[in-house]
Amino acid sequence: MQMNEYLSTLTEQIRCRKAHPMIEEEYRAHIEEQMEDYVRCGMEQKEAEEAAVAQMGDPVEAGVALDRVHRPKLCVSVIFAILFLTVVGIVMQAVMFADVQNEVVQNEYLMRSIIYNLIGLGVMALVCYMDYSFLYKHALGLCMAWYAVIFASVFFGVPFDYHARFTLFYHITVLFYPLYAACMFRYRNQGAAGFVKSVALALPAAFLMLQAPGATKIFEFYILMLMLFTVAFLKGWFGRKGLLKTVLMWMFAIGAPVIRILRILNAPNSAYGYRAARLKAFIHPEAYAEEAGYTAMQIRDILSGIRLSGSAQMIGDKLPNAYNDFILIGIFAYFGAIVGILVCAAFLFFFVRVFAISFKQKNQLAMMIGTACALELFLRSVIYALSDFGVCPLTQMCMPFMSYGLWSALSNAVLTGLLLSIYRYEDVLSEKQMRTFPHYRLRIKLEKADPVS
C-alpha cells in the first residue's frame, strides 16, 4: 500500500472532515520519517514507502479509534446554565412588565421578550455550529467593517434616532473584542512589530469608546485590553514571555486612571463637573438624595426590604426602566435572597466553565477569542451586578441573558455562540488550519546522472 492510499483510507473513517488535515499531517510526517530511516539503511524510495506504510498497521482500525476522539462536542452544562438564566430573566421581566403603568409594556413586552430570546438562542446555535476559525480568516476585514459601523454612528449619527444609535453603539462595541483577539493572533510571533500593530489597531477603538456617554464603555475597553495584552505577554506572543513587561504595564495602567479620578474629584467646576458630582454622590448618597444620589438611596431602601424567601417587593416605582437596568436586584426584592443567590450561583458556574474552556485550549486562537468573549461577558455582568446593588458608580446597561432587548440578546448570543464553538471544535481544529494562505513545500529530488547517457 502507498502512503496516499493509507492516508485516504485512514481519514475516510473519521466523520468530522475538519479534523482530517490535522490528523493527515501528523501521520504523513511519521511515514516520511520512517521512510527516510529505511532509505538511509539502503532501501529504494518505493520499497521504503511500502515498508513504512506496512509499519503503520491497519488504517481502518486506527481511523475508527481516531473518529471516537475527533468529534464536535456540545457543552451541555453551559447550555443548561444559559437556558436557566434566560428563563429566570423572562419570568422576572414578566413580573416587572405587569407593574409598569403603560398598556404597550403590559400587553406586548412579554411576547417581544420571548421572541427576542428565541432569536438570540437561534443566533447562538448558528455561531456555535459555524467554526470560529472564520474570525481569523476574515479578522482584518471584519475589524474594518466594525470600525465603519461605529465611525458612522459616532460621527454621522447613523441611525438617526438617538436611542437606536445608543443601543447599536453599546452592543456593537461588544463584538470588537473577539475580532481584536483574532487580529492579535495574526500579529503574534512578530516581536515588537506585532505589539505595535496590535496597539495601533486598538487606538482608534479607544478614541471611539471615549465618545460613548458615561465612563462604562471606556472602563470596559481599558480592562479588557489590559487583560488581553497580559495573556499575550505571558504566552510570549510579542517576543519572550515577560512577567516584568506585564507588571510594568499594570503599574502604569492602574496609576493613570487613579490620577484622572483625583483630578475629577478636585475640579468640580470644570468640564468634569457632572462626573465629580456623580462620584461624590456615590460616596455620600444621603448628602445628594434629591439629585445624583437619588438612585443610590432608592437602592438602599430596596435592599433593606429584601427577605430570605419571596417578599414580592416591586421596584418599578422606585427605579425606572427596571426590566432592563435593575433586573438582578429585582429578583432579590421579589423572589427573595434564596432565589437571588441561586441565580448568582448559576452565573458563577457559567463563568467558571467558560473561563476553564478558554484557558485550556491548546489552539491559541481559540484561547484568545474565548478569553475575550468570557471576559466581556464577565466584566459586563460584574459592573451590572455591582451597580444594581449600589456598590459601583458605573452605569449598567444590560445583564447577559436576563435584561430585556433584542440587541442585548443578539450581542450575548454572538459571544456565547463563539464560546460554545470553541468547545465544539476543541479536538477538531488545529492552529495550522487557521492559516489564510496555503503553505507549499518545495521538494527537489536529486538523482545521479546515468553514466551511459
Place this chain on the structure above:
Amino acid sequence: MAVDKSLISGSTSMLLLKLLTEKDMYGYEMIDALDKKSNQVFQMKAGTLYPLLHSLVEKGYLTFYEQEAGGKMRKYYSITKSGRRFLGGKIEEWEEYRNAVTNVLGGIALCR
C-alpha cells in the same frame, strides 16, 4: 521473545505517560524509545499510537506543541500535572497486580 498483545494493551497508556515524564517526545521518537527500552518487546504500530495519544490529550493528561527540529516541524507531546497524577494511580494499580501475579506464580513454583 513474542509477548501476548493483550498483556501489553491495557498498560500502553501507562508506558507512554512514563516515557513522557523523562522528556517531551514526538510520536516517532516514542515508538523508537519504547522499542529500545523494552528490548524490542513493545513494538508499537504508529496506527495504534496516535489514537492513544490523541485520547490522552482529550482527557487532559497530555498536551502538545510544535517545534522545529532538524529542519522539520515536529509535534511534541508533553505530560500535564493531571497526567502525572493519573500515571501515579496507574503505577500503584500495576504494582498491586504485579505483586498478586508474582505471589500466585511463586505459589505454583513451590507446588512443583
